[in-house]
Amino acid sequence: MPLFAMKSSAAMIACLCLSACITQREHVLAPDAWGIVIDARQGQPVQGAQVRYPEVGALAPVMTDTDGGFTLPGLTDKRTIVALPMGGVYRSLTEVRVSASGLADGYASAAFINGGRPAKTIYRVVVLMFPADAAETPLHELMRDCVDGPEQDHALHLADYVSALDPENPPVWFDEETPEALLEHLHNALPSSGFMACERMNEAYEMFKTQTEPLEAIRRAAYIASLPPHLRPLPEPAHK
Structure with a gap:
């Protein structure tokens, strides 16, 4: 095969491989979370607290129920990536922030496996809140x-x-x-x-x-x- 033809074939193969590796994959910005908010001083659930993902503005906050519980929906988007042989499944965290009257804002981490599909938290998100004047x-x-x-x-x-x-x-x-x-x-x-x-x-x-x-x-x-x-x-x- 002439040298020019060999170089052209190699270039075509490289392009085909690259095309095969570029793909769209779901990327989890925040998982579907569930959890509980506790007043640390009283040891009791906090009703009516506002729970949100502060780094994901597209998601509306939710309010805790009478038992301090909440369900926080997540968000997944499509991203174009170069797929690697190792896959791309990894453990990740998204910050959760809670606000309630008379208490300083509370924080927690929603842990999940980001593996190219909608994710749920690995475990219940627990948020402890402390007095604003602690x-x-x-x-x-x-x-x-x-x-x-x-x-x-x-x-x-x-x-x-x-x-x-x-x-x-x-x-x-x-x-x-x-x-x-x-x-x-x-x-x-x-x-x-x-x-x-x-x-x-x-x-x-x-x-x-x-x-x-x-x-x-x-x-x-x-x-x-x-x-x-x-x-x-x-x-x-x-x-x-």
Whole structure:
């Protein structure tokens, strides 16, 4: 085959391959979510709170019911992408924001699998709300120079709240996935890399880890309880 013909054939094959790789795929901007809003001080559901996806203006907010529950519809759009051999399925988060009279805005993360189709949240979205005049926490003092915005301020109050939880007796509104939901949001709002901007970085990060330990303990206990009896660790012997 003449050299020119070979080059032309190669170019045509490359174009065909590229055309085959360019496709339209559904991309989830926000998942279909369901959840609950709790007044942290009272330990009671918040009725009539406004729940929304602040980064997705096309979606209207919804109001919580008498039990503090809500259902928040998501949004998916079509995007032209170059499909990769690895697929494109990945875990993602969309911020949820809640407003209610007399309370500071509350935040949570709606976690979902973005895999090219309409998505639902992996677990129930739990939003804790704190008084608008809530006092600063010890972690506020350590992170005064590196807290950026109301979402992080809320996360500091949330970390302080969960530090007082009794792993043996969690709140009645907890379900088995609540620890995972709260932990994922805390680590999203206060990632370990964010502590590096704090002058008292080590103290702040150690306090944060200590504060979230009750959630870790509740999560571990739920995981162990889900195992078949023969796979559960033996209880530690009682000390005399």
